Amino acid sequence: MLERISYIRAVGLLHDVNAAKFKLKKANFIYADNGRGKSTLASIFRSYSQSNPALIVNRKTLGSTDEQKVELHFSNGNKTVFDKTAWDSKHTEMLVFDLDFVEQNVYSGGQVTPGQRQNLLNFAIGNSAVTAQSELDTAINYLSISSKKIKALTDKLSGIHSGQTLTSFIKLKKIGNIDEVIKLTNIRITAAEKNLVIQNKLLPQHIELPSLNIDNLFLILNTSLEGIDLKAEERVKQHIAEHGGGSIENWLSQGAAFIKNDNCPYCEQSLDGLTLVTAYRTYFNKGYKDLVKSVSLLTTGIETRLGEHIIEKIKAAHQVAQSVYQSWLEYIAIQETSLDLTKITISLNQLKLLLLSLASNKINNPLDKVGSDKELLQCRALWTDVIDAIIDCNSVISEKNAAINLYKRNLASENLQLLKGDLLTQQMVKKRYEQPALDLITEYSAEKVIEKAATGVKDVKKAALNVIMIVTLNKYESAINNLLVKFGANFTIKEVKFNYLGGGAPRSEYAIEMRGQNISLSGGNPDFRSSLSEGDKRTLAFAFFIAVLQNDDQLSKKIVVVDDPMCSLDLNRKSNTVTILKEICVSCKQLIILAHDVYFIKKLRDEFSGKNPIDTLLLKLQHANGSFSEIDNIDIDVACESKYFKHHRIVNEFIIGNAHNSAEVAKAIRPMLEGYLHSRFPNHIAKDLMFGKIIGAIQSAHAGSPLNYAISLIPELNGINTYVGKFHHDTNPGADAETIVDTELRSFANRAMTLMYKGG
Known part of the structure; x- marks a missing residue:
């Protein structure tokens, strides 16, 4: 329990307050006129409750060079000190209802904001969800750490997978020999872009087969003529x-x-x-002539068909084919055509030598048969070797030309855009499976597993907290509406729930119903600002606060501070507010009420000291030197008495011997008698009549008027009026200079009291 507000320095009007002599009790009521530092004191309590130094620092006394300091003494010798910028410790928990509570949790500027609904939910669930909220916060923190790591990894990867989502990038399948694949795709793209040129590009030609008719040659060699x-x-x-x-x-x-x-x-x-x-x-003889002619041409014919130029021609044709193939290599992978030129050369040379030898023999012996069957077969074999070598080469050329033609047909059907898309994918695959992407994705994938697990834990903890919030808020809806009924409010709340809109912490959600219509909490028509009076709005806030207290099973361990629980205009709610505050006081560890309505403080005192009395301390914030404030005791009865009772008390205390200023007593006798006569004859003496005119009204009262009962008092009234009139400026401009004799004053005071008690 808070036992003493020991010291306050340089906090607003509380510039140098030493209130250690006042030991606080179970219930404490502190009165203050407007502008005397009541809200400042409430902010000190809130600063302590929330461990929020800013609430004090921001209220630094204007013009003061002193360092701020607050000392609060709690039970069991515990002390808490705010020194310069921070509280050094915290003991008993404190719940504070003040303007800050209203603006932070309920409304400000005539509207209810999402932030206020979030704060209200946090206040409402309170200790009932401390463990669940703590576990959820821990889970969210772990998830946040993992999410930040993933964000950092995602940022590092963003420059690598540009043009493709990260998920798609990670899922890309590995392609073997990717560099070669990319190279081939580039070739295909280049070819597709040159399709028309390629379609008109020449193909290699077959090597022309050399011509030689060995059988005809041997026919000449074998020809013989008889009888020549x-x-x-x-x-x-x-x-x-x-x-x-x-x-x-x-x-x-x-x-x-x-x-x-x-x-x-x-x-x-x-x-x-x-x-x-x-x-x-x-x-x-013609046959002879023909034979001679044929034989004469043998050598030339052999040289023509089997000379070096034939080999060169074959070689040149092969080189042309090879050159054409070389020009195709940038589009299609084809091997070189092989030609056994060595074999061709050897076979041709051997064949030529053999045939030249036979021709020479024939020339020398034209009428004889030259060339055996064996030599014929040998020549045929040599020639076959030559032809077969060329045919083999031409077969390869045919195969390669077929491949080129297939390539050209395929090329004609190529889709350039698809090819470019394939190239981009292949380039992405290359990046995907090389550094730094490889290590980053490994780390990213591992962290995603952690994030998924953390999300699962968070969801479980969130569900557990949701259950608590649902149960708690259901209780609050009923409790708040019961309070609103007791406060005489013409509106109710409904649909009290929570949501996670905005993706942040949960916030409360509720609707206000007035005369069958929903009131918009922010904007809309009808809206919260214009539909509810300031008293209604503060009543709603106070109902929220009290409902939480009523459902707090730890309230007995907490101090409750209430700063102005109701609007000064809502006098109709005073009685129920007092009753509810007494109920809270019974349940909590300690209650501190701050108010600027002295009659409300008196009503609290009367209620708390009545049936089932509660130990109560009454204090006030009053003017001190330097236009600052200080804490002192307050006599609530004196503060609340009417003018009549005040004047009666002053005169009576003077009579019984209590010290009083004589001038104050002299000036009090006349208004005391005025009050007496007004109360004795209500509705028969006008409220604005002064004492002399009241005596005149009694003198002129008609028969049957109740004032006739006071006619006997006229002489005494006139006598007293003659004396006390000297001390009032309306009858004596020099009233302040009049000499007062206490014995004479006491005599007239007794005469006035006797007149009132005795009547007439």
């Missing part, structure tokens, strides 16, 4: 020359064609045995 005189030509030419040459040879040739049956076509003589005629037959 090899010296006939020499003999005939000699004969022609002997006859002058010229056209005789032609004549002899034509004539030889007419020789039949060895008889001369000219003279029919037998030609048999004539050597010259036989020579004619050989010389002018």
Whole structure:
């Protein structure tokens, strides 16, 4: 329990307050006029309750150079000190209802904000959910740590997977030999971009096969003529020359064609045995001539068909094909065409040498058969080797050309945009499976597992807290409405619940119903600002506060501070407020009420000292030197008495011997008698009548008027009025200079008291 507000320095009007002599009790009522530091004292209590130094620091006494300090003494010798910037300890828990509570938890500026609803929920669930809230906060903290790590990793990865979501990036499948795949895709893209050029690009041509008819060649070599005189030509030419040459040879040739049956076509003589005629037959024989001609061409023909130029031609054709293939390598992977040029060269040379040898032999022996079957087979084999080597090469060329044609057909159907998309994917795959992405994703994936687990724990803890909040808020809705009924409010709350809108901490949600209509808490029509009076709004806030206290099973361990529990205009709610505060006082450890309504303080004192009395201390904040404030006792009865009772008390205390200022007593006798007569004859003496006119009204009262009962008092009233009138400015401008004799004053005081007690 708070036992003493020992000392306050440099906090607002509480500049140098020493109140250690006042020991607080179970119930403590502190009165203060407006502007005397009541709210400042409430803020000191709130600063202590929330361990919030700013509430004191921000109320530094204007112009003061003193360091701020507050000393509070609690039970069992415990002391708490605020020194300069902080509280050094905290003992008994304190719950404070003040303007800060209203603005932080309920409303401000005529509206109810999400932040206020969040604060209200935190205040409402209080200790009932301390463990659950703590566990949820811990779970949220773990989740936050994990989420921050994931955010940091995500930021590091963002520059790597740009253009693709992180989830998709992580899920990319690994591609083997990715660099080669990317290279090939780039080639395909380049080709697709050059499709028209590639479609018109030349293909390698087959190597032309060399021509050689070995069988025809051997036909010449194998040709032989019988009965041919090899010296006939020499003999005939000699004969022609002997006859002058010229056209005789032609004549002899034509004539030889007419020789039949060895008889001369000219003279029919037998030609048999004539050597010259036989020579004619050989010389002018067509077969012989043809053979001689063919044989003479053998060497040239062999050189033409099997010379070095043939090898060079084959080699050149192969090189052209290779060159064309080289130009295709940037688009399609094809191997070089192989040609066994060595074998071709050897076979051709061997074949040429063999044939030249046979030709030479034939030339020398034209009428003989030259070239055996074995030699024919050998030549055929050598030629086959040459042809087969070229055919093999051409077959490869055909295969490769087919591959190129397939490539061209496929190229014609390529989708350039899809290819570019494939390239981007492949490039992403490359980044995905190389550093730094590889390590970052490993770390990210591991942290995601941790985050998932932390999310699960948070959800479980959140669900547990939700159950507590649902149960708690259901109780509060009923409790708050019961309080509003007791306070005479013409509105109720409903649908008290909570939500997590905004993604942050939970906040309360409720609706206000007035005359069957829902009141909007923020804007709308009708709205909270204009529909509820200031008294209604403060009543709602106070109902929230009290409902929480009523449902707090730890209230007996807490100090409750209430600063102005109701609006000064809501006098109709005073009685119920007093009753409820007494109930709270019974349940809590200690109650401290601060108010600027002295009559409310008196009503509290009267209620708390009545049935089932509670030990009570009454204090006030009053004016002190330097226009500051100090704490002192207050006589609540004196503070609350009417003018009549005040004047009666002053006169009576003077009579019985209590010290009083004589001038004050002299001035009190006349208004005391005025009050007496007003109360004795209500509605018969006008409220604004002064003492002399009241006496006149009694003197002139008509028959049957109640004032007639006071006619006997007129002489005494006039006598007293003559004396006391000297001390009032309305009858004596020099009233302040009048001399007062205490014995004379006491005599008139007794006469006035006797008149009132005795009546007339």
